[in-house]
Amino acid sequence: MYNFTLQMPTRIHFGKGQISHLSELKESGSKVLLVYGGGSIKRNGIYDAAMKILKEAGLTVEELSGVEPNPKIETVRKGVALCKEDSIDMVLAIGGGSTIDCAKVVAAGAKYDGDAWDLVIHPEKIQGALPIYSVLTLSATGSEMDEFAVISDMTKNEKWGTAAPCLKPEMSVLDPTYTYSVSKKQTAAGTADMISHTFENYFSFETGADVQKRFGESLLKVMFKYGPVALHEPENYDARANLMWAASLAINGLTRVGNAPAWCVHPMEHELSAFYDITHGQGLAILTPVWMEHILSDKTAPIFAEYGRNVWGITAANDMSAAKEAIEKTREFFFTTMELPKNLREVGITEQTHFEKMAEKAAAGCVGCFVPLSKEDIIEIFKAAF
Amino acid sequence: MYNFTLQMPTRIHFGKGQISHLSELKESGSKVLLVYGGGSIKRNGIYDAAMKILKEAGLTVEELSGVEPNPKIETVRKGVALCKEDSIDMVLAIGGGSTIDCAKVVAAGAKYDGDAWDLVIHPEKIQGALPIYSVLTLSATGSEMDEFAVISDMTKNEKWGTAAPCLKPEMSVLDPTYTYSVSKKQTAAGTADMISHTFENYFSFETGADVQKRFGESLLKVMFKYGPVALHEPENYDARANLMWAASLAINGLTRVGNAPAWCVHPMEHELSAFYDITHGQGLAILTPVWMEHILSDKTAPIFAEYGRNVWGITAANDMSAAKEAIEKTREFFFTTMELPKNLREVGITEQTHFEKMAEKAAAGCVGCFVPLSKEDIIEIFKAAF
Numbered sequence: 195m196y197n198f199t200l201q202m203p204t205r206i207h208f209g210k211g212q213i214s215h216l217s218e219l220k221e222s223g224s225k226v227l228l229v230y231g232g233g234s235i236k237r238n239g240i241y242d243a244a245m246k247i248l249k250e251a252g253l254t255v256e257e258l259s260g261v262e263p264n265p266k267i268e269t270v271r272k273g274v275a276l277c278k279e280d281s282i283d284m285v286l287a288i289g290g291g292s293t294i295d296c297a298k299v300v301a302a303g304a305k306y307d308g309d310a311w312d313l314v315i316h317p318e319k320i321q322g323a324l325p326i327y328s329v330l331t332l333s334a335t336g337s338e339m340d341e342f343a344v345i346s347d348m349t350k351n352e353k354w355g356t357a358a359p360c361l362k363p364e365m366s367v368l369d370p371t372y373t374y375s376v377s378k379k380q381t382a383a384g385t386a387d388m389i390s391h392t393f394e395n396y397f398s399f400e401t402g403a404d405v406q407k408r409f410g411e412s413l414l415k416v417m418f419k420y421g422p423v424a425l426h427e428p429e430n431y432d433a434r435a436n437l438m439w440a441a442s443l444a445i446n447g448l449t450r451v452g453n454a455p456a457w458c459v460h461p462m463e464h465e466l467s468a469f470y471d472i473t474h475g476q477g478l479a480i481l482t483p484v485w486m487e488h489i490l491s492d493k494t495a496p497i498f499a500e501y502g503r504n505v506w507g508i509t510a511a512n513d514m515s516a517a518k519e520a521i522e523k524t525r526e527f528f529f530t531t532m533e534l535p536k537n538l539r540e541v542g543i544t545e546q547t548h549f550e551k552m553a554e555k556a557a558a559g560c561v562g563c564f565v566p567l568s569k570e571d572i573i574e575i576f577k578a579a580f
Numbered sequence: 581m582y583n584f585t586l587q588m589p590t591r592i593h594f595g596k597g598q599i600s601h602l603s604e605l606k607e608s609g610s611k612v613l614l615v616y617g618g619g620s621i622k623r624n625g626i627y628d629a630a631m632k633i634l635k636e637a638g639l640t641v642e643e644l645s646g647v648e649p650n651p652k653i654e655t656v657r658k659g660v661a662l663c664k665e666d667s668i669d670m671v672l673a674i675g676g677g678s679t680i681d682c683a684k685v686v687a688a689g690a691k692y693d694g695d696a697w698d699l700v701i702h703p704e705k706i707q708g709a710l711p712i713y714s715v716l717t718l719s720a721t722g723s724e725m726d727e728f729a730v731i732s733d734m735t736k737n738e739k740w741g742t743a744a745p746c747l748k749p750e751m752s753v754l755d756p757t758y759t760y761s762v763s764k765k766q767t768a769a770g771t772a773d774m775i776s777h778t779f780e781n782y783f784s785f786e787t788g789a790d791v792q793k794r795f796g797e798s799l800l801k802v803m804f805k806y807g808p809v810a811l812h813e814p815e816n817y818d819a820r821a822n823l824m825w826a827a828s829l830a831i832n833g834l835t836r837v838g839n840a841p842a843w844c845v846h847p848m849e850h851e852l853s854a855f856y857d858i859t860h861g862q863g864l865a866i867l868t869p870v871w872m873e874h875i876l877s878d879k880t881a882p883i884f885a886e887y888g889r890n891v892w893g894i895t896a897a898n899d900m901s902a903a904k905e906a907i908e909k910t911r912e913f914f915f916t917t918m919e920l921p922k923n924l925r926e927v928g929i930t931e932q933t934h935f936e937k938m939a940e941k942a943a944a945g946c947v948g949c950f951v952p953l954s955k956e957d958i959i960e961i962f963k964a965a966f
Contacts, residue, residue, distance in 0.1 A: 195594075195595070195817075195821040195822065195825070196595065197594060197596065197598065198592075198594050198595065199591065199592065199593050199594070200591075200592045200594070201589065201590070201591040201592070202589075203587065203588075203589045204587070205585065205586075205587040206584075206585065206586045206587070208581075208583060208584050208585070208586070208837070208838065209581070209582065209584065209838075210583065211583070212583065215585075370581075401818075402817070402818035402821065402822070403822075404801075404802045404805065404806070404818075404822045405798065405802050405825050405826050405829065408797075408798030408799075408801055408802060409795060409798050411794075411798070412791065412794030412795050412797070412798050413791070413794075415790075415794055416790045416794060419790065431581075431788070432581060432787075432788035432790075435581040435838075436789075436790045436791055439581070439838070443791065448834075451594070452594065452595075452821075452825070
């Protein structure tokens with residue numbers, strides 16, 4: 195097990211009705227910037243419920259709405275301007291990971307003199323942030339309990355992740371019933387996203403991080419069990435609850451620290467989203483089995499075999515056979531069980547014009563990867579996923 | 581899954597050499613009360629290393645030494661007096677769970693006007709505490725990352741646990757090499773303690789807390805794998821590291837919240853320690869299999885069977901058979917593999933004079949237990965463990 199430092203300070207209020215805890219925002223001042231997306235929270239009543247609690251707690255609320263599924267730097271800039279003009283004390287995101295990511299960089303931008311894009315490409319410039327709160331409405335990214343945020347500048351086809359300890363939310367409300375209305379498409383994509391996070395933290399050559407590996411397998415078992423249940427019974431509480439909690443734990447550090455993994459698939463997917471604005475979780479699902487096959491070797495077979503045996507109960511004694519079976523199980527889960535699009539053409543990417551440029555950029559993010567990927571490797575993976 | 585609130589704010593610095601982070605204590609002021617036990621930290625060099633770092637950081641240090649294995653209220657009172665007389669800013673425990681528990685109640689006592697024993701029997705009276713830091717030297721209780729403390733008044737044969745959010749340490753240093761010198765006896769007892777914590781959080785009739793149950797099984801697998809390794813290879817880093825991290829995670833809330841378990845074995849063991857001052861982990865190991873057998877029924881068999889199948893790989897299809905096999909595996913692990921004392925006589929309890937009084941007190945702590953235990957049940961368990 196490698197040395198690590200870990201702190202998980204976010205106060206989680208989990209369960210039905212926990213939105214009442216929004217009254218706790220008083221602890222951070224009186225002026226709230228409420229950040230949300232396309233307005234679904236107005237249709238499903240969460241907006242009204244939140245506003246009532248905030249007002250009863252004596253808080254005043256400014257709003258930043260219209261956060262995009264791949265949140266754009268222009269929206270962040272608008273939020274930062276609001277914070278500075280109105281001396282906002284704290285930021286409250288109500289939505290999925292995109293909304294929370296946007297709120298995080300707004301909160302950091304409010305404490306920064308330059309342009310917020312600096313904070314996306316130079317995380318070390320984040321020197322502070324307004325207190326961040328969230329009410330989660332989509333189980334996927336884990337942003338509600340982590341220090342990461344991903345922001346895009348579509349004018350430049352750039353999508354990058356940033357991170358800082360001060361971006362961890364003070365408090366997040368996780369009410370599984372808020373995800374009852376999530377569509378089949380988004381439920382499947384969100385499940386693929388959390389599975390991908392777990393994979394990225396799990397696959398490593400470290401043999402002494404048993405706690406982290408067993409925890410990773412635990413989360414995968416939960417996701418494989420409840421993903422299909424949520425798809426077919428959208429109001430199954432236990433399915434929504436387990437997916438929600440598993441997604442938060444998949445990326446809050448618990449499975450990563452001491453295991454020294456290095457993310458491989460996310461850097462490639464970020465290029466897909468940056469150039470084609472596709473749904474992140476769908477991109478991850480398409481790339482993951484192709485990536486597994488591309489890097490399968492005598493060296494990686496034992497790692498994929500361990501995953502197959504401990505998560506899928508594969509019994510093949512030979513590592514290469516067990517690894518191949520595990521990859522096949524993963525593929526089946528994404529494309530048959532979860533009904534996710536199988537290749538890039540199915541998500542509307544009909545030509546390969548940008549693959550070379552995308553691969554060049556992704557390769558920069560794959561340095562120190564579980565199995566290092568060159569530009570040429572990545573082009574091959576994109577083509578195999580086409 | 582039940583509703584819950586969870587916060588795990590303790591900053592963990594895990595790994596070899598992480599004691600250097602003691603310089604961070606500056607964040608809480610300048611005057612430290614250093615709390616430790618019988619002086620082993622002076623023999624193994626940890627005391628000198630800590631003092632050097634603290635002094636270089638400009639901190640002044642008062643000392644409370646001689647904390648007992650079952651820490652006594654008299655020692656807590658001494659520490660509280662020191663804090664009040666010398667305007668101590670923070671408390672630093674270097675030791676195992678007993679030392680950290682003592683430091684916690686000292687820290688709370690420093691902020692309380694009455695006698696510190698009040699805070700043990702009335703946790704709700706804990707209204708604040710000095711910042712608490714720890715350097716862990718024994719993997720067992722999880723006190724380094726939780727809100728609990730157990731203190732005894734041996735003059736009254738009383739041993740009670742108290743708890744408050746402000747008792748969670750600010751920061752804990754977990755260096756697995758500091759446990760290399762832990763004796764076989766204490767390694768086995770510590771492993772039994774962490775296993776018992778995991779059991780107590782794991783066994784429940786809740787069927788929707790999959791994340792928590794899978795995490796509990798993960799921790800048990802790690803403990804069952806590495807307990808014997810640490811016993812026979814005391815300087816095996818991965819064994820000491822996995823046991824250390826698993827012990828912290830077993831009781832920091834992660835496996836308990838949402839699963840609504842209720843502790844059964846600890847209340848019984850606390851009476852054994854209160855009346856006979858035995859080693860806590862040994863008492864837990866002796867009682868656990870007897871307790872399991874006592875409550876085994878058609879209703880509990882599926883729960884023990886799930887444990888057996890998921891942790892021990894038991895394949896019996898019939899729940900009662902699988903449950904019995906799981907209990908037998910547990911017994912074998914404690915008494916054969918870990919060489920722990922098998923019954924109360926082996927830890928020096930040679931008469932049953934106090935069983936009735938002990939059972940009466942333990943029964944008060946077993947209200948709302950996984951399977952409720954009456955005074956008569958507990959007497960039977962004590963006798964079967966004799």
